[in-house]
Amino acid sequence: MAELDERSRILLKTLIERYIADGQPIGSRALSKQSGLELSPATIRNVMSDLEEAGFISSPHTSAGRIPTSRGYRLFVDNLLTVRPMHKAQMLELKEQLQPDQPQRLISAASNLLSQLTHFAGVVVSPRREVVRIRQIEFLSLSDTRILLIIVTTRGDVQNRILITQRKYSPSELVTAANYLNHQYAGLDFDDIRNRLKAELEQLHSDMSELMTAAVDVGSKAVEESSQYILSGETNLLDVEDLSSNMVRLRELFKLFDQKTGLLQLLNVSNRAEGVQIFIGGESGLAPLDECSVITAPYEVDGQVVGSLGVIGPTRMAYERVIPIVDITARLLSSALSSNN
Secondary structure, X not given: XXXXXXXXXXXXXXXXXXXXXXXXXXXXXXXHHHOOOOOOHHHHHHHHHHHHHXXXXXXXXXXXXXXXXXXXXXXXXXXXXXXXXXXXXXXHHHHHHOOOOOHHHHHHHHHHHHHHXXXXXXXXXXXXXXXOEEEEEEEEEOOOOEEEEEEXXXXXXXXXXXXXXXXXXXXXXXXXXXXXHHHHHOOOEHHHHHHHHHHHHHHOOHHHHHXXXXXXXXXXXXXXXXXXXXXXXXXXXXXXXXXXXXXXXXXHHHHHHHHOHHHHHHHXXXXXXXXXXXXXXXXXXXXXXXXXEEEEEEEEEOOEEEEEEEEEEEOOOOHHHHHHHHHHHHHHHHHHHHHHO
């Protein structure tokens, strides 16, 4: 990230705060008045030009003013943002509504509260009840490069996924690969299998490693997809001008919510991180979220991370207000679920 001098940082911070508040491109005259810096309009224009060249702001075609880019928001969130603590009354109200109760009801309540407090979409991934362990894996050839992967878990669940391979595998090779995986790894979860397989791949016949690695990767995703999440307030996004002006993108966003897989994978990243995570625009890796930000945090039961929750809204959101809402909701949900356990 490029180093900015103090003057540039103040002007960028002022521009982003004004844009979040008003939604209008900010011109040098407005910045001159609101930044508190005694700079000539010409100097401000020069600084704005440098910020634009560095990729922190851009000029919409229809305006002389500037707006922040995803890169600008990232610098703002990481270095310039002053988080606003939640009001005590609001925190008490939140605590009141997340009292120890049935876990599933708590998950729904947390999702609703995130949506109500932010006026965006709130999402909570339901905790997995247990680690999913593998009883048996089978391969069935469908065509030269398409193989059906059949996974049977120790709970008796069956998941089927199609693998696309680089070459054709003979029936005897498929049986050999399945026998190896079942003999070596039955009773383990996919995370354990992946770690052990990585260490053992060098000793395996190289022709089989592609098939086994693909099976573990696809199988792991299949098990992740068996998680569920509760989404609340997605219709709030219809009222967000920045999103509703592009109906094609909005339809893609709602399709993403329906399909669940991509969003679950993004939210599961939060399970492996500490504290609040912020994905701005393209950082999510999901095209329908290019004009959105996703703020997530993991939650725990008795000190063990079991799921994550978050808020999905436009990149132009009041981060200083939304971040503490996500953080405190995760902490209160952890507390309520731990008391309930």
